[in-house]
Amino acid sequence: MGERLRAARTARALSLRELAGRLGVSPSLISQIETGRANPSVSTLYAIAAELDVSLDELLFNDRRPPEPAAPIRAGVAMSGTMTQAPPVQRADSRHTIRLASGVTWERLTTLSEPGIEFLHVTYEVGGASSPPDAFQRHAGHEWGYVLSGRLQVRIGFEEYVLEPGDAISINSSIPHRLATIGDQPVEAIWFVLGRAQFDAQTLIGENLTGRD
Numbered sequence: 001m002g003e004r005l006r007a008a009r010t011a012r013a014l015s016l017r018e019l020a021g022r023l024g025v026s027p028s029l030i031s032q033i034e035t036g037r038a039n040p041s042v043s044t045l046y047a048i049a050a051e052l053d054v055s056l057d058e059l060l061f062n063d064r065r066p067p068e069p070a071a072p073i074r075a076g077v078a079m080s081g082t083m084t085q086a087p088p089v090q091r092a093d094s095r096h097t098i099r100l101a102s103g104v105t106w107e108r109l110t111t112l113s114e115p116g117i118e119f120l121h122v123t124y125e126v127g128g129a130s131s132p133p134d135a136f137q138r139h140a141g142h143e144w145g146y147v148l149s150g151r152l153q154v155r156i157g158f159e160e161y162v163l164e165p166g167d168a169i170s171i172n173s174s175i176p177h178r179l180a181t182i183g184d185q186p187v188e189a190i191w192f193v194l195g196r197a198q199f200d201a202q203t204l205i206g207e208n209l210t211g212r213d
Helices: 002-011 016-023 026-033 042-051 056-061
Strands: 097-100 104-108 116-125 143-150 149-154 160-161 168-172 177-182 187-194
Touching: 002 042, 002 056, 016 026, 016 042, 042 056, 056 104, 116 177, 143 149, 149 168, 149 187, 160 168, 160 177
Parallel strands: none
Antiparallel strands: 097 104, 104 116, 116 187, 143 168, 143 187, 149 160, 149 177
């Protein structure tokens, strides 16, 4: 990821200091991510992707789904399903995986990048969270989550929910939100995000609900 981040940054003629300034983080953090000595938090990752105008899959896994041929039409109805250039099955032992800061691991559940879609198996370690305690993330789109194990605290704006195994949640991603493990058991969940697009990266990091409308 670090090499792809550096390539995307230099392609846009941005220095470490310029990119860090736009994101509201330190240049040393960007440098450490580029050299593989640190991983970004979920909120920082979203902000980097938005600022550099790249997809998360391009940044994390260096791939994108190739253009597909037009779907065949039968009896006036376009056919879809598994008629694609990519294999339809993602095997458990070959998932693309990335460990982010604050004890969060993402495993992609699609064989290739799906434009506008993130379909993930997410693990929050004990003490893991999507952002620091006093910060929230927000981005374009909508997301749905389903908890497989553990207890997950979800804060959406000023509301707080606790999800247990079998619980599901729907979140308007433009509302500041934060996810965190509760208790001494890791959380495993399935997460689906639809329509994440470029967003003002400065709003994604360190957003404190007590200081903003």
